[in-house]
Amino acid sequence: MPGIRIYKQLFTNCIGWSQCCALELLCQHSAGSNGKTQTVLLGLNEKSSTMAGSPLTTHVLDTALGRPAQNLAIDVSYQRSESQEFDVIARGKTNSDGRAPNLLTQDQFLAGVYKIKFDTGSYFKTIPTVGFYPYVEVVFEIHNPNQHYHVPLLLSPYSYSTYRGS
Structure with missing residues (x-):
C-alpha cells in the first residue's frame, strides 16, 4: 500500500477507532476471544511526513x-x-x-x-x-x-x- 508503513502487531488495550485515528494509526478492530477489543496495527499513516x-x-x-x-x-x-x-x-x-x-x-x-x-x-x-x-x-x-x-x-x-x- 503506498504511503503506508506496514506493521504486524497486536494491541489488546486499544479503545477503538478514535484512539487509533488520533495516533495516526491504520488499524483493524475485532472482538477477541477474551471479550476485549483486539486491534491489529496494519500501518502508520505517513501523511504527516508530507506536512x-x-x-x-x-x-x-x-x-x-x-x-x-x-x-x-x-x-x-x-x-x-x-x-x-x-x-x-x-x-x-x-x-x-x-x-x-x-x-x-x-x-x-x-x-x-x-x-x-x-x-x-x-x-x-x-x-x-x-x-x-x-x-x-x-x-x-x-x-x-x-x-x-x-x-x-x-x-x-x-x-x-x-x-x-x-
Missing part, C-alpha cells in the same frame, strides 16, 4: 460520526505582545482527511501566543447537525518555534477535546 514543512498542524475528527471533519474553516491568529490583540495570520480548511496542511511556514512561526479558531457552526450546518458550539478557539503558547506543534480537535455536537499532539 513536515509546516511547523503547526491540526487534525479535526468528528467523533460522533467516526470520521474526519472535512471542509471545516480554520483561522490561525498571533497575539500582539503590546496590545494583547490577536491578528489572523493564516486561513485554511480541512481536507478529506480532516487536516489543514501548510498553515504556516517556518519563517512565519515565532515564539508567542497563538489561537486556532475552528468554525464548527458552519461545519455542523453542512452535515446537517445542530451543534452547541458555534466555534472553538484553542489558545496556546509557543516557547520554541523550532519544534513541530500539532493541535488536534476531537469534535462532536455537544463536546470537544484538544491536546498537544506529535
